[in-house]
Amino acid sequence: MKYVSTRGLTDPVSFNEAVAIGLAPDGGLFLPESLPDISPRLPAWKNLSYAELCTEFLSIFATDIPADVLEQIVHRSYGTFTHPDIAPLRKIDPKLYVLELFHGPTLAFKDFALQFLGNLYGWQCAQKNRSINVLGATSGDTGAAAIHGLLGKPLTAIFILYPEGRVSPLQERQMTCTGAANVHAIAIDGSFDDAQRVLKDIFANKSFATQHNLSAVNSINIARVLAQSVYYLYAWLRLPEADREKVEFVVPTGNFGNVFAGWLLQQMGVPILGFKVATNRNDILHRLFTTAEYRSGEVHPSLAPSMDIQVASNFERFLYYALDESPTRVNAVLAQIKATGSYRFDLLNKSVFSSSAASDEDIAALIKRVYERYRYIVDPHTACAFKDLNPQRVSVVLSTAHPAKFPAAIHAAIGQEPTAPALDELKSRPIVKHRLPADAEAIKAFITQRAV
Template sequence: MKYVSTRGQTDPVSFREAVAIGLAPDGGLFLPETLPDISPRLPGWRNLSYTELCAEFLGLFATDVPPEVLQQLIHRSYGAFTHPEIAPLRKIDDRLYVLELFHGPTLAFKDFALQFLGNLYGWECEQTGRTINVLGATSGDTGAAAIHGLLGKPKAASFILYPEGRVSPLQERQMTCTGAANVHAIAIDGSFDDAQRVLKDIFANKTFATQHRLSAVNSINIARVLAQSVYYLHAWLRLPEAERGNVEFVVPTGNFGNVFAGWLLQQMGVPVMGYKVATNRNDILHRLFTTAEYRSGEVHPSLAPSMDIQVASNFERFLYYALDENPTRVNNVMAQIKATGAYRFDLLNRSLFSSSSASDDEITSLIRRVYERYRYIVDPHTACAFKDINPQRISIVLATAHPAKFPAAIRDAIGQEPTSPVLEVLKTRPVVKHRLPAEAEAIKAFIAQRAI
């Protein structure tokens, strides 16, 4: 299978090439040239384990990775997850399920993609003999998951940008307390959107990116999106057959990558009825699906910091399909968004997508309400998903992080402070970070000195 850029000015590449490059040279995002129809395969996939399903699904896309190698990488990626089902689906009410995505090494859903991507990078370095320097921007969980996906990979280094003071203390410690020499946590002055802008500026300098063998670890990397699609598929297959035709996935998201991964399955023939986008006070996606206008605004710090985003990078992939896979139209729209910060759709499928937005006060109330009603503790991001659940649907809420990562928010809501042994260890380790301005030249100079 080949991969094309949303902007149409890059020649089609293989899966391994798309993963290694990350961001397409023309500034676009890679997507499969064609999406397979997987509906005939669904009955045969019904009883597969998570790793078996992952191998079957990713095998349709990673066609230049030998099947036995792909299976090894998958087993290595999910072997460290602490729950035997890897992504357990818990029923907490008659029509309400929670898909727990926090049983990985950094207790967040990003582990599903970044454990796999880290192992894929490691194998690629072994095959080619070349080193790789992974560059990412994070609003909280991506950075920790990317770093831990690359720990122990001798030919790989990670450079992770994050907004100083705008991630939770434990999220920061997961990035800055590893003690690994190949990990570089860079705290920038500004927001996540500033970090993401700097990242794109650096990748736009093709000479620099090639010279230092840079690869993108953000959700702009197609391997991340495809790896995340698997847990939607696994959850859907785990439902009673009578419920599968009326399913709505409720997804806390700021960057659109997580919900896009689920939406792709619907495009491949999985009969999902809808997707609900749950945001915090930084509600660009909620406004998109209620007004049909994409308009960025100011980023406001919140209790759900991983969603403190006003530039949803994966929106471009959705835009590509919404504009009939026409790269010329995508280029025109992206140019308009860059110039004005806004784009209005003539037609947007709001029957498939719904949305909601939760303020900080509502997040606190939702954590309390979920605990009182279900005796279940959710983190602030997952709490956003419990606002305005559709009673007519079978709802699957994606629990995107372990509540122990946000102890202050949980304590304020229910008077309890959840803990995790993984996080408690971090509290005793020294913080190692680098404070830099949100400027491409400053970050490039830093990378040039430390790239392997």
């Protein structure tokens, strides 16, 4: 299978090439040249373990990786998870399930993709006997998960940009207290959108990216999207058959990558009824699905910092399909967004997508309500998903992070402070970070000094 750029100015590449490059040279995002129909395979996949299902699914897309190698990479990746189901599906009410995605090494859903990507990078480096420098931007969980996917791996270095003072203290510690020589946590002045802008500027400098074998670890990397599709499929297969026909996945998301991974699965023939996009006060996606207008605004710090975003980078992939897979139309829309800051769709399918936005006051109230009603503790991001659930549908809420990562918000809401041993251990370690401006030249100079 080949992969094409959403902007149409890059020759098709293999899966391995798409993963290694990350961002297409024309600035676009890679997608499969065509999407397969996986519906005939669903009955045979029903009783597979998570790792077995992941191997079967990814083998459709990673056609240039030997089957035994792919199987080893997948099993190694999910062998680090602490729950035997990897992504347990918990029923907390007759029409309400929670898909727990926080049993990986950094207690966040990003581990699903980034443990896999880290091991895939390790294999690629060993195959080619060359180094790789991984660059990413994070609003919280991506950075920690990416770092732990590459922790101590030979021939690799990882550089993670994050907004100073705008991630939770424990999220920062997960990035800055590893003690690993190949990890470089860079705190920039500004927002996550500033970090993401710098990252794209650096990758746009093709000679610099080639010189340092740069690769992207953000959800712009197609391997991340495909790996995330698997947990939707795993959950759908474990629902009672009657519930599968009317299920809506409720997804806390700011960058659109998580919900796009589920929507892509629907395009491959999995009969998922719909998706609800749950945002915080930075509600660009909620406004998109209620007004059909994509318009960026100012980023406001919130209790759910991983969603403090106003430029949803994965939206470009959705745009590609919404515009009939026409790179010419994609480029025209992107040019309009760059010039005016907005784009209005003629029509968005509201039978597939719905949305909600939660203020900080809503988040605190939702944490309390969920605990009182279900005796279940959710983190601030997951709490956003419990706002205005559709009573006509079966809801599967994606629980994206362990509540222990946000002790202050949980304690303020319910008077309890959940803990996790992996996080408690970090509190005694020294923080090692590098404070830099949100400037591509400054970051490039830093990378040049420390690249492997």
